[in-house]
Amino acid sequence: MGLLGKKFPAPVARPMAPFYVAGLVILYGVNSFANTLASTDEYKNDPRNPGAKSVPNGGH
Template sequence: MSLLGRKFPAPVARPMAPFYISGLVILYGVNSFANALASTDEYKNDPRNPNLKTQGSNGH
């Protein structure tokens, strides 16, 4: 007897493939948009910007 119960031969990955693909496309688009916004003049010098390179080191 299986711990998960009876196995049913229902396809899962093939019917859900369009949703997986569209999710990846949306994530790629959001990432590209966030990177574009982080490199604008308004946020280029913001200390919360992860792309900001600090000139001096504070020992950490």
């Protein structure tokens, strides 16, 4: 007997496929919405914005 016990031939990926797809769709939507909000005039030059065009301070 292995460390995890007996293996059962239960399908996992096929019944869960709609949930995986839905999760990817939600992640894509949240990412595109966050990118849209980060490119607005209010947050375009915010130093916390990872896409802001900032000049490095000559350090590392």
